[in-house]
Amino acid sequence: MSRRRSVMSEQFKAELAKDLGFYDTVQNEGWGGIRTKDAGNMVKRAIQIAEQAIARPPQS
16 A cells, blocks of 8 residues: 655644644554544645635735
8 A cells, every 4th residue: 555645744633633632642652543524624624715815805
């Protein structure tokens, strides 16, 4: 099986996990220890952040 390359940086994933309240699981068990629901919520939050960044007018 080939190893997938992550689209999100480790720092961004850690920030999302902290915001969503499951970073302690990541620290104790690694990313494989999080629930599927938490992973889905992390993706949803990343999409929300991206959409907000796109909606902002460019700063000059």
